[in-house]
Structure formats: structure tokens, C-alpha cells
Amino acid sequence: MNVRAIIGILVATAAAVSGCGSADRSSPERSSADGESSAEATPTGTPTTTKLPDKGSVESARGRVIKTGSSDFGTMLFDRSGQAIYLFAKERTSKPECYGACATAWPPVLTEGTPQARGDTRSGLLGTTKRRDGSSQVTYNGHPLYFYAHEDKFQVLCHNVNENGGLWLVVTPKGEPAPA
Numbered sequence: 086m087n088v089r090a091i092i093g094i095l096v097a098t099a100a101a102v103s104g105c106g107s108a109d110r111s112s113p114e115r116s117s118a119d120g121e122s123s124a125e126a127t128p129t130g131t132p133t134t135t136k137l138p139d140k141g142s143v144e145s146a147r148g149r150v151i152k153t154g155s156s157d158f159g160t161m162l163f164d165r166s167g168q169a170i171y172l173f174a175k176e177r178t179s180k181p182e183c184y185g186a187c188a189t190a191w192p193p194v195l196t197e198g199t200p201q202a203r204g205d206t207r208s209g210l211l212g213t214t215k216r217r218d219g220s221s222q223v224t225y226n227g228h229p230l231y232f233y234a235h236e237d238k239f240q241v242l243c244h245n246v247n248e249n250g251g252l253w254l255v256v257t258p259k260g261e262p263a264p265a
Contacts, residue, residue, distance in 0.1 A: 105233060105243030105253075148198035149223055151230075153205040156241045158263035160205060161255040162225065167238035170194060172228040172262060175251025179214040181222055181229040187249040194223040194230040205258040226260025 150165035162170040173191070176182050183191050193216060200223045202208035213221040214229055223230045233243045233253070244255045245265040254262035 105235075105246045105248070148200045149194060149196035150201045150203055151194075151206050151211060151223065151225065152203035153258050154239065156239075156255065156263075158241065158244050158255050160258055161241070161263055162206060162230070162258070163239070164194065164232070165203075168232050169236055169239070169241045170225075170256055171231045171233060171243065171253045172225070172256050173231060173249070173251055174254055174262065175249075176229055179212070179224050179227045179229060181214060181216055183229070183231060183249065184217065190234050190248070191231040191253065192234055193220075194232060195220050196223050197221065207258060207260070210260045225256055228256065228260070230256070 151170065152163055152165065153160050154163045154167070155161075156169070164170060171191070173183055181193060183193070195216075196213060200211040200213065202211055206225075210226045212224040212227070214224050216222050231253070236242050241255060243253050244263060246253050252262075254265075257263050
């Protein structure tokens with residue numbers, strides 16, 4: 086194999102591993118679980134690994150915390166730990182359609198209790214829907230919510246990305262997708 090072929094394989098592998106993108110498009114301003122801001126450095130565009138973090142796991146019985154924070158797309162939803170939250174535009178109702186390989190790449194935001202609002206998150210827009218396995222997925226303004234499995238905390242790599250048959254968009258406190 087020549088050097089160009091090896092470089093081509095490496096570039097293709099890096100693109101596949103990074104998924105939606107490798108540049109960090111998040112803001113350095115982070116919000117704490119109670120909605121207060123703190124200036125902390127964010128990851129600097131380092132490609133994420135293919136490990137599947139525990140993002141789809143269920144938070145404690147008192148319910149998953151959904152908070153707001155700043156990003157390049159304006160104020161948007163994050164979970165307590167700073168994981169960006171997305172909606173799947175293909176889903177027109179609160180019934181989830183992302184299962185199998187889709188849910189591996191886009192783990193659902195799960196909860197055991199009533200979801201908790203922090204920051205500018207509107208508690209009246211939070212809800213839940215049942216998944217096929219009986220688990221409770223958090224909804225916001227009727228949209229089932231998801232994480233992207235290959236993002237670090239406060240990273241937003243996949244806004245306005247078309248995967249699994251539809252667009253993935255970050256969610257504003259009003260319950261709408263952020264502008265592209």
C-alpha cells in the first residue's frame with residue numbers, strides 16, 4: 086500500500102469516528118445544575134472517541150435534570166452533567182422512532198421520576214413518553230429527547246445534521262429547534 090492510500094484510509098476512519106463533526110462548536114460558558122453560569126474551558130475540538138458513555142442511563146428516582154446553557158446556537162437544553170440535548174425532527178409526535186442503531190448513536194434521555202427543570206427550562210414543557218422496552222424517555226414540548234453518543238460535555242457537534250432519516254436539532258428553552 087502506498088502512503089496516499091494509507092492517508093486516505095486514516096482520514097476516512099477519523100471522519101467515521103468523529104460522526105457529526107470534529108470541531109467543537111460549543112460555547113465556553115457552562116451552566117451549573119441550578120442554572121448558574123460559570124466560565125470553564127470547553128474541549129478544544131479534540132475528536133471524540135467511539136466509546137459509548139452512560140448518556141442513555143436513567144437518572145435517580147427524583148427525575149433527570151434538564152437545564153439550559155449557552156452554545157453557538159443560542160441558549161439550549163443540556164442535562165445536569167452538561168450533555169447537549171437534541172430532538173429528532175422526523176418525530177412529529179411524542180412517540181419515539183429512534184431504536185436499534187439509531188438509539189446507539191443517539192441514546193434517549195431517560196428518567197425514572199418526573200424530569201426536573203433548571204435555568205430557563207420550562208417545567209410545563211417537560212414530560213415523558215414510554216419506549217418499547219417500558220423505560221421513560223424525557224420529552225420537551227412533546228418532542229422525545231436524545232443525546233449524541235460521541236460528544237463530550239458541553240460539546241455540540243450535531244446540530245442540523247441529517248442522520249437516520251431525519252434532522253437532529255438542539256432544543257431551545259421555548260421547546261423549538263434552534264435555527265440552523
